[in-house]
Amino acid sequence: MLVNNETGALQPVAEVARGLAELSRAGGGRVMLHTDAVQAFGKIPFRPSELGVDTAAISAHKIGGPRGVGALYLRRPGRREFLNAGGGQEGGRRPGTENLAGAWALAEAGQRAAAGLPERHGQARALMDGLIAGLRSLPGCRLLPEGRGTGLPEELFSPYILSAAFPPLPGEVLVRVMESEGYLISTGAACSSRKKERTRVLEASGAPRELAASSVRISIGSQTTAAELEGLLEALRRRLPGL
Known part of the structure; x- marks a missing residue:
């Protein structure tokens, strides 16, 4: 892969x-x-x-x-x-x-x-950098694998996919809450819906099982805007304290 x-x-x-x-x-x-x-x-x-x-x-x-x-x-x-x-x-x-x-x-x-792949790649990188900065400002947020957003260079990652966790909150709970806010995130890849399979990749990267079970996957696309990502961050700021 x-x-x-x-x-x-x-x-x-x-x-x-x-x-x-x-x-x-x-x-x-x-x-x-x-x-x-x-x-x-x-x-x-x-x-x-x-x-x-x-x-x-x-x-x-x-x-x-x-x-x-x-x-x-x-x-x-x-x-x-x-x-x-x-x-x-x-x-x-x-x-x-x-x-x-x-x-x-x-x-x-x-x-x-x-056509225009380098330009779109740069735009996606800028959007992801903003999303990472916003998530890191949220209390308790952990980016996965450990080191993303801090020590690991972003060049080691695609600018379209991000895994984050808010332990001990189960990932499934956060997915449902964000869906009610109009944002579709997931607890893993669409082809790995079973819980045991969902945590396998994160555990292999060194994440404890409890942290992996709290993870959610956030992906952006070619039509995603900075305003939409800021809306997601605002929804997280508003809803996380009550969960």
Whole structure:
């Protein structure tokens, strides 16, 4: 995973790729490297070829395209053994009639996301810096992983995802309260709704289980404004003392 979908942490995929290449040169055998680049595509500057990965997955719905449409980058697009068989579509890699409308929509969304990417990335960084400063001013707020907003450089994180906790308040309670205020935050990634799975990433980063259980995920998008984030902070200032 190039960008963690719960904390926004950028993973050292290129470093892993270099290590695997050294292992291969030393006679350790060829190891294929795949990365989930869904949270990175169209949001942070990167090239799969420069990362050194063999395959990378991207998705349309994270950049304004339709749900259920994605693409797989192959560094060496030669013949491989794939899970599904039975048709000759897509060079024999994936059987079934191609979703032309979905493919076009992904390509169009990708082109729009690529246009002005550095500028939008800078704008998102400025919004996230303001959100972090506001959260740090709230009594009891803990940014996760520990060190974000204090010692860890923000360049190690995506400017679109933030994890915060207000222990001992359960994250589920804060999610419901903020929803009543008109703000949709979550207790983790949408694909990890079960509580045990939800805390796994944070616990692996060193957070105690009690702190992880108090965490909420706050994400921003290309249309998020500074006024909206200030509204979220104001709602937190108003509601947290009574919880």
